Amino acid sequence: MNFEKTAIFYLSIKENLYFCKIMVDNGITKNNWKETDISVDSLWLINERDKTGKHANVYHGNFVPQIPHQLISRYTKENDVVLELFSGSGTTLFECEELNRQYIGFDINQEIIDYVNNKMQNSQLPYKLNNCDVTNTSQFNKVIQNNLKELEKPAVDFIIAHPPYLDIVKFTSQESDLSNISDVNIFIDNIVCSFRNALQYLSKNKYLAVVMGDIYKNSEVIPLGFYVMYAIKKNFKVKLKGTIVKNIEGNRGKLGQQNIWKYRALMSDYFLFKHEYIFVFKKEF
Numbered sequence: 030m031n032f033e034k035t036a037i038f039y040l041s042i043k044e045n046l047y048f049c050k051i052m053v054d055n056g057i058t059k060n061n062w063k064e065t066d067i068s069v070d071s072l073w074l075i076n077e078r079d080k081t082g083k084h085a086n087v088y089h090g091n092f093v094p095q096i097p098h099q100l101i102s103r104y105t106k107e108n109d110v111v112l113e114l115f116s117g118s119g120t121t122l123f124e125c126e127e128l129n130r131q132y133i134g135f136d137i138n139q140e141i142i143d144y145v146n147n148k149m150q151n152s153q154l155p156y157k158l159n160n161c162d163v164t165n166t167s168q169f170n171k172v173i174q175n176n177l178k179e180l181e182k183p184a185v186d187f188i189i190a191h192p193p194y195l196d197i198v199k200f201t202s203q204e205s206d207l208s209n210i211s212d213v214n215i216f217i218d219n220i221v222c223s224f225r226n227a228l229q230y231l232s233k234n235k236y237l238a239v240v241m242g243d244i245y246k247n248s249e250v251i252p253l254g255f256y257v258m259y260a261i262k263k264n265f266k267v268k269l270k271g272t273i274v275k276n277i278e279g280n281r282g283k284l285g286q287q288n289i290w291k292y293r294a295l296m297s298d299y300f301l302f303k304h305e306y307i308f309v310f311k312k313e314f
């Protein structure tokens with residue numbers, strides 16, 4: 030064994046760790062990074078949904094708590110404000126409570142907003158949950174400016190968004206509900222509009238994450254995830270920092286129908302979706 034070479038190798042690792050520039054203010058340091066459960070891999074295989082605490086999996090079209098858990102832990106620190114577009118059943122809010130991050134959320138489904146507020150009844154967490162269409166610029170501005178004032182914060186520190194995947198799951202019958210749009214171009218325009226509204230409240234050099242899946246329409250794959258990612262890249266001064274692929278497990282299995290779906294796919298020419306995307310961007314303006 031070449032001891033000199035080995036010593037130089039270890040020394041350079043140590044130096045790299047020491048001199049590594051810290052880019053994200055999330056409380057992770059060279060002294061505690063080994064203890065963190067944050068994944069830095071671009072493939073997330075999550076086999077079991079976290080059902081602890083307030084997480085109850087009651088909303089068709091929700092995401093697993095591990096997604097906001099990972100993103101919030103990676104891109105924010107305690108007391109930061111997380112802004113969520115399309116907040117749904119409160120998965121991100123409940124994670125914010127666990128991780129001690131303040132929260133501003135937007136949805137247009139009053140029923141699910143009531144459910145979430147009910148769950149948060151005895152919470153000490155400073156949070157705001159609004160019934161507001163995120164594509165309605167004047168209404169959005171008014172509401173979020175009010176929220177920030179009440180939280181005594183100048184801006185938000187992270188944005189997370191889990192929009193409908195076009196019209197594959199209908200959430201409400203309201204006209205403003207993006208899940209009632211079936212045209213891909215109109216859908217993308219609305220997604221861009223909602224991010225334009227939200228991004229002006231995110232501090233420079235902070236991060237935004239979008240969770241999106243692909244869909245089938247008219248017997249072909251619509252790569253909705255890539256379309257959304259590209260639309261955000263094209264329309265805003267952001268840097269793409271991550272394209273994470275996450276597995277989808279269980280939904281059809283839960284109904285005991287795996288074999289039917291497998292049979293249908295085999296008799297046809299398509300594949301069963303087992304993936305969705307998480308795109309992470311850094312705001313550069």
Ligand SMILES: C[S@@+](CC[C@H](N)C(=O)[O-])C[C@H]1O[C@@H](n2cnc3c(N)ncnc32)[C@H](O)[C@@H]1O
Pocket residue numbers: 088090091092093114115116117118119120121135136137138141161162163164191192193194200201205206207208
């Ligand atoms: C995919 S779900 C989000 C689920 C959420 N991540 C959870 O874990 O429960 C999308 C949500 O977007 C909401 N939504 C649809 N159009 C909207 C709009 N224009 N403004 C605000 N929310 C909207 C729907 O009501 C639905 O709750």
